[in-house]
Amino acid sequence: MPRADFRFAFRRRVRYAEVDAQGVVYFARYLEWADVGVVEYWRRAGIFERTAISGGEAEFHVVRAEVDYRAPMLLDEEVDICVAAGRIGRTSAEFLCELHGLANGEGNDDLRAAIRQVQVHVAEARGRPAPVPEWITAAVEALEGRRLKEGA
Numbered sequence: 102m103p104r105a106d107f108r109f110a111f112r113r114r115v116r117y118a119e120v121d122a123q124g125v126v127y128f129a130r131y132l133e134w135a136d137v138g139v140v141e142y143w144r145r146a147g148i149f150e151r152t153a154i155s156g157g158e159a160e161f162h163v164v165r166a167e168v169d170y171r172a173p174m175l176l177d178e179e180v181d182i183c184v185a186a187g188r189i190g191r192t193s194a195e196f197l198c199e200l201h202g203l204a205n206g207e208g209n210d211d212l213r214a215a216i217r218q219v220q221v222h223v224a225e226a227r228g229r230p231a232p233v234p235e236w237i238t239a240a241v242e243a244l245e246g247r248r249l250k251e252g253a
Contacts, residue, residue: 102197104212107183108245111141112203115178126174132166135198135216138182142196146240159237161194162228165219172202172213179203180213186241189249192230193221194241 119130143149151157174180180200187195198216224231238250 102185102199104183104199104201107185107199109142109145109185110181110183110201111138112179112181113137115174115176115180117176120176124176126176128168128170131168131170131174131200131214131216134180134182134200135166135168135184135196135218136163138184138198139196139218139220141182142184142244146244148237148240151236159234160223160225161220162223163218164193164221165217167217169215170213171215172211174200174202174213186245186249187217188251189233189238189241190251191232193219194233194237195219 113134115126119126121127140149143152148159149155151159153160180202183199183201185197187197189195196218198218199212200214200216202211202213221228221230222233222237223229242249
């Protein structure tokens, strides 16, 4: 998806603890960063405060995650974690994340990884699927500026 189509991005710097001996980010960190990006996206949309981790009622479990690695991230580089909602179904939501490197802070923006996450809204910690609440759909659609609910 073109970078300009993302309405949300969260910037961070690659830390020493995230790289291997060659200074390259360990592959599993990309999924961790996508998770961080989605949580920050939820903050911007006003959802995070009502999630179970914050004492609220909304609970999502990641049921699928796909990563397309394009180029390595290196120690001390800045990375923009861009997040967009792909779709909202009856019990699930899809989030699209892209990691864009900003080599040495020089503004050389390039795609390093594309990540697709599918999350299921659950009614309890055991994971029984439950319909995505309308207030979540409304908050995400307001942030995205478009309809996302399937069949809407």
